[in-house]
Amino acid sequence: MPDHAKRIACLGDSNTFGYAPGTPPGGRYPASVRWTGRLAEAAGQVFNRGQNGALIPRTGEYGAFAALVQSLLPLDALCVMYGTNDILHFGTAAAAGERMEAFLRALRPATGGAKLLLIAPVPLICGDWVRDAAVIAESKALAEAYRRAADAQRVAFADAAAWGVGLEFDGVHFTAAGHAAFFAGVNAALSTL
Numbered sequence: 033m034p035d036h037a038k039r040i041a042c043l044g045d046s047n048t049f050g051y052a053p054g055t056p057p058g059g060r061y062p063a064s065v066r067w068t069g070r071l072a073e074a075a076g077q078v079f080n081r082g083q084n085g086a087l088i089p090r091t092g093e094y095g096a097f098a099a100l101v102q103s104l105l106p107l108d109a110l111c112v113m114y115g116t117n118d119i120l121h122f123g124t125a126a127a128a129g130e131r132m133e134a135f136l137r138a139l140r141p142a143t144g145g146a147k148l149l150l151i152a153p154v155p156l157i158c159g160d161w162v163r164d165a166a167v168i169a170e171s172k173a174l175a176e177a178y179r180r181a182a183d184a185q186r187v188a189f190a191d192a193a194a195w196g197v198g199l200e201f202d203g204v205h206f207t208a209a210g211h212a213a214f215f216a217g218v219n220a221a222l223s224t225l
Contacts, residue, residue: 037076048082098142129177159203
């Protein structure tokens with residue numbers, strides 16, 4: 033445990049959960065490989081609330097997410113990274129940005145003063161799960177939509193596309209080395225909050 037341990041919660045989809053492609057449903061990388069596990073080693077206590085297949089929370093889910101965050105207080109930071117599945121289901125970056133801004137607006141009062149970091153997911157690449165060039169293009173456009181959402185809600189923003197995260201054969205999920213690269217990026221981003 034680090035000398036100055038922090039409490040960090042991470043909300044997201046399968047790349048936060050740590051899904052390992054090619055394993056049985058629900059299979060995941062070991063904690064020592066997952067970016068959240070590495071973050072716990074470096075920063076302190078990390079609450080991984082990633083869920084496979086998760087979408088940006090909708091209005092009817094806001095209360096449950098607020099209660100979840102409040103149950104983890106006190107927190108030093110809250111990382112939020114959704115959107116990949118929204119794009120995979122042929123959503124647009126613009127629509128995802130609007131939903132994310134609404135979610136952040138609803139979530140902020142529940143954070144107890146924790147620093148909130150919105151992370152734009154790693155853009156998709158061609159792979160077993162990704163064949164449509166339009167889907168890849170929308171995933172690349174997500175960062176700018178999220179930057180606007182973060183600015184509007186006055187929360188911190190990071191673009192994971194800048195972190196050199198490798199993706200698996202499916203074009204969606206992080207490789208083991210990708211988890212290490214993502215950890216380095218998110219750890220640096222959190223250090224500036």
